[in-house]
């Protein structure tokens with residue numbers, strides 16, 4: 001039970017791993033914008049190429065990345081089908097009974113599939129695979145700190161996430177222990193209808209919640225004992241530092257977006273609406 | 274300034290029970306603890322040990338009575354937030370369950386939590402983290418994840434987290450209760466080192482008589498009352514009282530008692546295992562010299 005990795009972080013020493021998490025959050029956001037700037041076959045090709053380049057630089061095995069796409073296969077298929085069958089255009093490719101498939105529909109489906117895949121791959125490379133959840137939380141706190149002026153509970157939110165992350169392994173371990181204890185008393189979690197199996201979880205959830213509340217109470221006291229009094233006047237051990245490479249990455253992505261806009265203007269072939 | 278670091282006068286504390294009635298948890302506690310003393314607090318479950326600990330760093334407020342920390346009245350009711358934070362910095366606490374007091378997912382971040390809250394500048398936090406890790410003998414674990422450490426290591430991290438605030442007193446509320454003998458020894462050795470070399474006042478709440486025996490003074494609580502405040506030697510010379518309180522006597526004291534009952538005349542009043550070993554050695558040597 002000791003090797004639960006947090007999230008999907010993939011430890012490695014790539015250039016992308018070494019970037020400042022705040023910049024990576026901005027880069028991920030800009031990269032999403034880029035993927036929505038693409039309108040024709042050339043820009044989508046460039047987008048796909050940029051994603052491949054990112055994968056190469058990040059040093060994350062493509063096999064692992066493909067795994068991250070598994071949960072969205074259904075959404076992917078769904079949007080592809082919808083676009084294929086519901087886009088009407090001028091060049092009819094195939095028609096049978098009430099089904100009409102146009103060239104425009106095929107292209108739209110293809111483009112959107114590429115966009116979704118690149119979106120997932122791009123953001124997971126910038127955020128989840130190369131950034132620890134703690135660095136990510138700190139980056140979000142720092143990026144959202146201007147909202148503190150509006151009295152948004154930015155620090156509290158970041159603290160909540162940090163503590164949640166901290167307790168994932170503890171509570172996972174506890175769940176396993178409770179499950180083992182209930183199994184030893186003859187509980188059965190693997191057979192029967194869904195309804196029956198869900199009911200079998202109650203004897204796990206109740207003690208888990210009781211213990212989680214007790215832990216929360218003790219943790220709150222312990223934090224108070226260590227002078228916690230909210231985010232006001234708090235300093236940090238590790239202050240994020242931006243380096244030239246962070247700015248270079250940012251510039252590259254902005255340039256990439258500008259390039260995509262140019263491609264759209266002088267676009268060739270089918271243009272997506 | 275006061276000669277005592279902690280002083281309480283007629284201290285009382287109540288909890289509200291399920292029926293909304295006030296139930297006393299501590300009654301008329303009078304305590305005097307000097308700087309640098311090593312105090313053990315014992316008593317059966319529900320005797321008020323944790324309540325006393327929480328009163329001393331202002332997590333709880335007393336119903337009546339006075340608490341003076343370093344001569345300053347904590348119960349006057351007009352303390353500023355900064356003064357309360359300062360008390361919590363000076364009187365640190367380590368709790369029983371290491372999992373429920375570690376805040377961060379990386380060791381060094383957790384140790385830095387206290388100083389961060391106090392607004393210490395970053396380079397100084399770094400120095401304190403290094404120093405605290407060094408003191409508890411956990412150098413090299415800076416970047417580790419606490420949940421992968423052993424129980425004893427986790428408790429040492431918790432102690433380091435308190436140390437980084439540069440406290441003058443550390444209260445350990447059954448901090449060794451969930452540890453195996455090795456983890457317990459790690460924690461006790463760390464604490465004794467702090468007490469001896471850094472002159473940090475230690476208040477050790479424990480159920481282990483073998484730990485209590487090492488203190489300068491042992492305080493016995495029972496149903497919220499302070500029954501004894503004796504040096505261990507004196508306390509453990511009344512084993513019947515302790516057994517009545519549902520408390521044992523240290524194995525070392527038990528051994529000496531048993532040997533004496535068997536007619537083996539040992540010298541002095543040994544209580545700690547080391548002293549007992551010394552007394553037995555001395556007896557054996559004398560016997561050998563006598564026989565031979």
Ligand SMILES: Nc1ncnc2c1ncn2[C@@H]1O[C@H](COP(=O)(O)OP(=O)(O)OP(=O)(O)O)[C@@H](O)[C@H]1O
Pocket residue numbers: 288289290297298316317318319320321322323324325
């Ligand atoms: N939050 C609370 N609400 C109501 N009553 C409480 C609360 N905490 C403690 N008590 C009661 O106060 C009394 C003293 O409790 P305390 O936790 O100080 O005992 P303890 O000596 O630390 O016990 P243990 O050895 O179990 O830790 C007990 O009777 C307990 O039931």
Ligand SMILES: [Mg+2]
Pocket residue numbers: 322323324446
């Ligand atoms: Mg207690």
